[in-house]
Amino acid sequence: MYATLYDTPIRAAAEQYLPQWHWLWLKAQLIAESALDPAAVSPAGAQGIAQFMPPTWDDVRAALAFPAHTTPFDPAYAIKGAAWYLGLLRRQWRSPRAEDDRRRLVQASYNAGLGNVVKAQKRAGGATAYASIAARLHEVTGADHARETRAYVERIERIHRELVGV
Known part of the structure; x- marks a missing residue:
């Protein structure tokens, strides 16, 4: 494929x-x-x-x-x-968190910029989970860019599943 x-x-x-x-x-x-x-x-x-x-x-x-x-x-x-x-x-992204959350935060940072994802984390009260941080990203980047970043992370996960045959 x-x-x-x-x-x-x-x-x-x-x-x-x-x-x-x-x-x-x-x-x-x-x-x-x-x-x-x-x-x-x-x-x-x-x-x-x-x-x-x-x-x-x-x-x-x-x-x-x-x-x-x-x-x-x-x-x-x-x-x-x-x-x-x-x-x-x-x-x-060194704070204790699930490795899947860390990976998603890294991927989101590659797409949206580390500074933007860190700002979203601050708006999420210092949350460590990707979902909590991603839910606040629109407050930093705007709705369209936040949606694009979440879709980007989801797309990588879908492609990875295809690559490993899951």
Whole structure:
């Protein structure tokens, strides 16, 4: 159903930067982002297989010391960058909570921005559960963006179920 072309670099990047997650979570997210198309460009300007916005890509490239000429259109670098960035986001959600909630918060942060999801958490009284935080996201990002983020997380979960055959 889904291409296997990038399975080896996805698995390697997930094992390096997201050892707490099965590698198919990263693949599911990349499918949700770009349908595994390294040439994808969103209407908002997100680029490549992992749909990096240019400023985020610049940060990732610098943090991982990628060569200056690399772009988010190079899947080898973008896959590694996405796994690293997800790992960075995961470390931000360090309060005790169910790992499924942590994963959903990381995915929501990748989509809506960490700062926005943290603001929603504050509006939810410091809740740790994804559902409680997501329910307040509209107060920060607006209803349309909040709906998009919740649908994004749900889409990743659906794709993951398809990948594992559940």
